[in-house]
Amino acid sequence: MIPTKRELRACAECGRPILWTVTRAGARMAVDPRPDERGNQACYRIAPRTWQSRSLDGTDALPPAPHEHRFVPHVATCKGRKAAPPATLPENVIRLDPRRRSARRR
Ligand SMILES: [Zn+2]
Numbered sequence: 001m002i003p004t005k006r007e008l009r010a011c012a013e014c015g016r017p018i019l020w021t022v023t024r025a026g027a028r029m030a031v032d033p034r035p036d037e038r039g040n041q042a043c044y045r046i047a048p049r050t051w052q053s054r055s056l057d058g059t060d061a062l063p064p065a066p067h068e069h070r071f072v073p074h075v076a077t078c079k080g081r082k083a084a085p086p087a088t089l090p091e092n093v094i095r096l097d098p099r100r101r102s103a104r105r106r
Helices: 097-105
Strands: 008-010 017-023 028-031 041-047 050-055 069-071
Touching: 017 041, 028 041
Parallel strands: 017 050
Antiparallel strands: 008 017, 017 028, 041 050, 041 069
């Protein structure tokens, strides 16, 4: 399954097209717009313009079903993040830089 152009948005960091998906936990997850066998996210369209994703990384994760395709999380390929981290992170991403800074101060 390939996302339609109307389903894609521009990444706020690098401007490239991304597909927003919703994880089973209800969090938003941006993936690159084309299926990729190297991806660790199994995605499929659950409703018009709504895609669900699930991670294939866990030892208990089932392999992709026939209706699912593998996608790469956009954070893995985004070129914009190196310059400056986004002001708001997805709920399932923990910001590590403030912690590192406080660890150095000790
Ligand atoms: Zn990006």
